[in-house]
Amino acid sequence: MKTTLLTSLRADATALRTYVFAALFVAGNIIGPQLAHLIPGGGPMLLPIYLFTLVAAYRYGIVAGLVTAVVSPLANHLLFGMPSEAMLAIIFTKSILLALFAGYAGQLWSGKARVWHVVAVVVAYQVVAMPFEAMITGSWAMAVQDIRIGWIGLVIQVLAGVFTDLLRKS
Template identity: 50%
Template sequence: MNLITTFKPISMGLSQSRTYLFGAIFILGNLLLPQLCHFIPDGGKMWLPIYFFTLIAAYKFGLRVGLLTAIFSPVLNCLLFGMPSLAILPVLLIKSSLLAGVAAGVAHYTQKLSLLHIAVVIVAYQVFGGMAEWLLTGSFMAAVQDFTWGLPGMLFQIVGGWLALKGLAKYEF
């Protein structure tokens, strides 16, 4: 199995209807996956499901689709399901936006896909997002919660994200 592959990310403009179509598909994924994870006690904290489809959207379809997914997913989840709560919504918006930016940037500049590339994306958004959370909340423990509770979710993002992106790499959109 080839662990490092050449990867062709797609950059879509805001004037293209397919930008919004793909954004809607990934937002829907980010609405459904958290609902499944919340059947498990503390499943949201453990599996970090709100980030998964943002990773895929941004790495494959670029910054615009990634940011649409990153912003609308947490807001719609908050409005429709009350999770995340309004209190932590700003933190999730920051982390999701960082994830979209880093994923799109790594994909664009490296034109490669590997477990290491995805791991770099995940660690980067978590570290910088954690620093932002610490600044916003004043709580170091809240800032590192994803590195303690969320380790299974981070590992799922790395392996699951790599597998999903490897599958999508075959297709021209």
Template identity: 45%
Template sequence: METTAKLYSLNYSNAKTYLFVLLFVVGNIALPQLCHLVPYGGPTLLPIYFFTLIAGYKYGIRVGILTAILSPIINSLLFGMPLVAELPAILIKSGLLAVAVSIAAHYSKKISFPAILLAILTYQIIGTTIEWTMVGNFYDAAQDFRIGIPGMLIQLFGGYALLKAIAKI
């Protein structure tokens, strides 16, 4: 399941980089607010990562990384979620996702369901391992695998669908 698409690698000197970062950060602020209306919506649906996936895959590592860093920090400052204590792990996973999807897009050169799946598994497995070393508790570190599977599926199927919808843009 692959779709030919226009994929970009925007530079920091390009004004479009910051326009897209702004749009994706706003998405990563709005979506978590909606998801937090549902009990355990954040940990279950993992909304803070959704637009980071789109940003990194469609517009490259720079847009992805800026979105990955700014989204959790701004959400934490504005709404107290994620908690400051959770920020390091979320920033690491978010950054890993931006890198993983950027690499997946670079090598696949298409919107590829298997490439997106591999990127999601990569950031989650590496991120969980790093978080485990940080918190010293595998059960806590593996929270995304314990209760966040719906969120990973939304990233996979929703991310693939949105990327296909904006493929020619």
């Protein structure tokens, strides 16, 4: 019997392992940005808040990705004041979109991902989020900052997605 997305979501939402792994990915999304900010301009350049969200969703499903996407920015904000309150809506939007796209792609291409699959996920969440970021900030320059300045972080996200899928095969 073929597993549908809805059946998979229902099972993931009740599985303890989903929340255990989500907690680990949230911890990664708390530690990663702190390390990235040790480098001048490291946050906008490396986009660390999205990395573990992509891996959580791609490998462990949409529910793990959504938990990571929502809890990580909120925990970082409450603990360290970063991202700023003004940026939270943008970070939430991008993180949630990334979790949805990566979770769906992970289920669709499980164990057989190619680089272009992960590139499609990263491009999709960025392109869909850009108009929202432009509306919130009032600036298209801010909306394309992840591509202009954060291209290294986007490449790291693609490599992390491919590596995650390689681990799934073994």
